[in-house]
Amino acid sequence: MLPLGLSMLWETVDPEAALRERFGFDSLDAVTDWATKALDTTWGIAVAACPRMVISDQNAILWVASDRGDLVVKWSGARERFGSLDASTRLLRSLADRGIPVAAPLTAPDGLDRVVLDGPSGELSVTVLPELSGDWLDVTDRAAVLSAGACLAEVHQALGSLGAGDAFEAGPREPAPAPAGGSTAPRSGELTQTISDWLATRDHQLAPEASRRLRSLLSGAPELDDEPQLVHNDFRAANILTRDSTVVGVLDLDEVRVEHRVHDLAKASVYLGTRFTAWQPTSGDVRQALRAGYESVRPLSPAEACWFEILVVWQGLHAIPRGNDPAGWASAV
Template sequence: MLPSGVSMLWESCDPEPALRERFGFDGLDAAAEWVTAALAGTWDVTVRECPRLAISDQNVIAWAASDRGDLVVKWSRDTARFARLDTSTSMLRTLDRRGVPVAAPLATRDGRERVVLAGPLGDLSVTVLPELHGDWLDVGDLAAVHSAGAWLAKLHAAFPAAPGGSTSPLRPRLETWLETSDRGLVPTASARLSALLTRVPPLEDAPQFVHNDFRAANLLTRDSEVVGVLDFDEVAVDHRVGDLAKACVYLGTRFTDWRPTPPTVRTALREGYESVRPLSPGEAHWLEVLVLWQALMAVPGPEDPGGWAAAV
């Protein structure tokens, strides 16, 4: 559990000035007063206390005890993402009905799942979720990792149909990245990626909604089983094997604890995934390519205390 008071999820700055400068709240008490009024007026919820709040860039997560149980209140000031947040929030209701362990949003008085409310410094897109209880995924527990892989496959099956249009084809996307965006931090790995791209088969899999941030910080477990999948704010349309590859690379990351995922953990995640949905031969080839690509993009730079370059 995050500490009481105001904290930063992953940034190293002072949280109190960040809360004031980004959102206009002069401390936790002021934010709690706003949360209490917002939930009473829009959700018909009585807040008893709001003991903790965490800031992530232009977003806030606040925890509240209420007459409707323990709640999580999420808001964003990033107006450019409001429509996307509407989509990802409404998606939670569908996933909940289909048996995925997600926090289905509480409906407002007029039946909405996310609303725009006035904050001290401007509009805020707000949703209220029941708090799911569990422990963040420990990648040292391979049984829990296997469960996570299985739930990723079930999640892919449960997502609603994506709108028309498609993401850019994978091969040109990676070739363009190698030509224009590769920083050359691990040249031998870049050369290996280039060679793999010349012989990987076409991927016969239609893009669909994917989680796009499936990692330890967004997975709750109990007794080595996943009991909660969190944070759908980064949902995207892409290939399922790409989502699995990204999870293989980033699964072990939590907030400021940012380290590569060990090979044994990647294997357990894949085995869990394939226990529900076996990869096609083409997907299996592409998984190797996409894991290497994601691992290259994860290398932060010449200063690499987490050892990302060595793990490629």
């Protein structure tokens, strides 16, 4: 569980300063006053306390005890993302309707799942969710990892039944940390060219043997026989809750994008064990367990299996930090 009071999710900056500079609040008490009025006025929710808040870039999460139970209030001050956040919030409800363990948003009386409200220093895009209870995924628990793999396949199946929609703005085509534009994923021919270009111009040779292996794998890559669709794009321990080795909650669909499903599985395989400031590579045994769980629900085609290996290596190369590498990302890839 994250600490009580105000904290940063992953940045090493003063949270009080970040709260003032990014959102215009002087303190957590000021946030509590604002949230109490906003939830009462907009959702008809009576707030009893706000014991915990975390900040991540231009986004914040506030835990609320209320007359409707324990809630989570999420907001963003990044106005350029308001459209995509509206779309990802609607996806939560659609996934919940299809039996995926996500927190369906509480609808405001006007029928909206996400509302733009005035904050002290600008507009905030706000949604209110029930708090899901569970423990973050422990990648040393093989049964839990198998459950996570099966759950990811179920998420893909549910998302595959939905269209991206005209308002949906997908994330980047490449596994870079910062989101970017682009509404469609590349076909395998384009993906081959993208990876080839990356190897030629952006590979820092932090793991030369892995780079050579990626070139070799890419040279024999088959046509990928899978249509791009909506995928989670951030499926890892910090966004997976478990209880008794079973997934009971999938969090954070804010990074949803259009991509090949095998690409999402490969990314999850590389980053599965990461949590906030604790970033370490995923072992081969854990990657195998995640894939086995996934294929218990949705087996990969032969072409997808080839691309899975390619994309795991590519994602692994992207994950290697420049400079010190105490977690051993280079050796892992």
